[in-house]
Each structure stands twice: as C-alpha cells, then as structure tokens.
Amino acid sequence: MSERALSPSRLATYATCPRLYDYSYDQDITAPDRTELYLNQGIIYHETIEDVCDATDSDDDAETIHERAMETFEVKWEQQSNRDDYASEAHQRYQRAENRAALEAFFDPDGGDGIDHARRSIATECWVECERDGRGLHGKVDNVLRTADGLHVIDYKRNTRGVLSSGTADYLADHLAGDAHEPKRVRNAFQTATYIEGVKNEPFYEPGMAVRFSFYGLLNHTSFESTPTGYSISARGYPRETTEIYEEYHDTIWTLIREAHDGITGRAYTPEPFGLISDEACPDCEYREMCADRLATEVRR
Structure with missing residues (x-):
C-alpha cells in the first residue's frame, strides 16, 4: 500500500476546491462555528x-x-x-x-x-485499502453483508438526497471536463470505488465473488403528525445502489481519482477552473472570508 493512501473524503474535498483541501488538511485550520x-x-x-x-x-x-x-x-x-x-x-x-x-x-x-x-x-466498521497505479485509497466500511453470490457493502447515511444515481452519473464526466461542479456526486463515486475494490483485499473475499455497493438513507422519508398529547414521527429508509454506475463509468471515476490524488500528493492547490469553483463552492465555504484566491477576485472587481 502506498504511504500516501487517501480517503474518499479527502479526495472529495480536493474535488470541491484544491484550496479548501489546503486549508482543511495541509494547514489544518479550524473552521469557525462548526x-x-x-x-x-x-x-x-x-x-x-x-x-x-x-x-x-x-x-x-x-x-x-x-x-x-x-x-x-x-x-x-x-x-x-x-x-x-x-x-x-x-x-x-x-x-x-x-x-x-x-x-x-x-x-x-x-x-x-x-x-x-x-x-x-459479516463485518462492521471494517477498514479497507486498495491501490491502483501507485495511488492508494483507504476507508472504513459501515457494514459488509454476505449474499447468495458474494458481498454487499453498505454505507449508512441520514438520507440519499443528492447522492449519485443513474440519472446524474453523466455529471461525473462533466466535472472531469470542467463543465460542471459536482463534488458531492464525485465523492460518492470515490466511495464506491474505494469500498468495492478495498473489500476485495479482505480475508472474507473469495475470487469470483460478486461485490455490490449501496448507500442506505435511514431518513429518506419522514412524516410528522400532531396528536392530542404532542406529535408522532414516522420514518422510512431505503438504499441507493451504485454498483452498475461504477461498472459503466469505471474509467471516468478512476481518472477523477487519479487527478485528485495527484493534485493532493503534488500539493497543487490553485483552484481550477476558478470561475466555476467560485460560483459553486465559494458561497458556502467556511473559509471564504480568509481565502486569498477569492479575495483577489474581489479586489480585481
């Protein structure tokens, strides 16, 4: 395993904005009001x-x-x-x-x-690792289920709103080309790749096993009802499987991984394309009031 194995979270932070990664990890600046x-x-x-x-x-x-x-x-x-x-x-x-x-x-x-x-x-909170072309990835799997033909890896979330789906998978290529800014869905792709490939290195994996991956939103649907004594809440969860997306967009996903991984290990933190990142990421960024890249554009204006 490469000494610089990276998690999907770190890769996704870089995909959101390279400078955000710089502030969050390399400089380790504590964001306010967390x-x-x-x-x-x-x-x-x-x-x-x-x-x-x-x-x-x-x-x-x-x-x-x-x-x-x-x-x-x-x-x-x-x-x-x-x-x-x-x-x-x-x-x-x-x-x-x-x-x-x-x-x-x-x-x-x-x-x-x-x-x-x-x-x-068969395994919970399972640390997995994988490596491709010298680029290491690692992450913690919430749950691994034994199925009739292999393994099903589960990542539990509050909900799956905005999570990568068959209807939004084309946005991965748009992000790669710099035509769109889709860091959340790119992160979902990073997680899918890391967990599917990582679990294949675990002792419970056997060659030829089918490996599936799903996000599971526990609070995908909630309803609130007033009662004579207060209120009642009901909830319903369901999965969002991304296995087929990983298979169909395999090359795009691994190109995104390579670009983010190489940017991090090469300490390339200049936000590009800045116009798109500025429009999409800056408004909600916790470092926006101190970011030199953003402030420079304000001065130029």
Missing part, C-alpha cells in the same frame, strides 16, 4: 447498527433483533447526545424522536431492512 449536531447523530445511528449487527446471529428472530436495536439506541443517545448542540430542549426531543423512528423502521420485525442486514452482516 456544529457537532449531525455528527453526533450520525455516530448514534452508526454505533447502534454496528452493535446490533455484531451481537446478532443469522438465526436470531426478528423481535429479538428489534428489541436489541431499541435498547441500544437508548444507550447510544444518552452517551452521544449533547444538550448544548441544540437550540432548545424541544429541538433535542424532536431530533431524538426522529432518529428513534428511523431505527424503529429499519429494524421493524415485520420486514425492516435492518433485520436482514443484522443477520447477514
């Missing part, structure tokens, strides 16, 4: 799923898995939820109800996907 709210919520549902899958045998009944999940959620919420992250106690209660509803649906004993995930899980 909230821990959704980070902690992500930890809660990731750790709940991990613990449930690790504790489940393939023949455990659905009710047992469901009860285990709800008990685990209560523990994780107490450990990870911080009152100071929320605008009010009401806000914290709502978020707790929403996250609980997501896991309730995921581990629904009457057909929730989480029941199957727990029974089929």
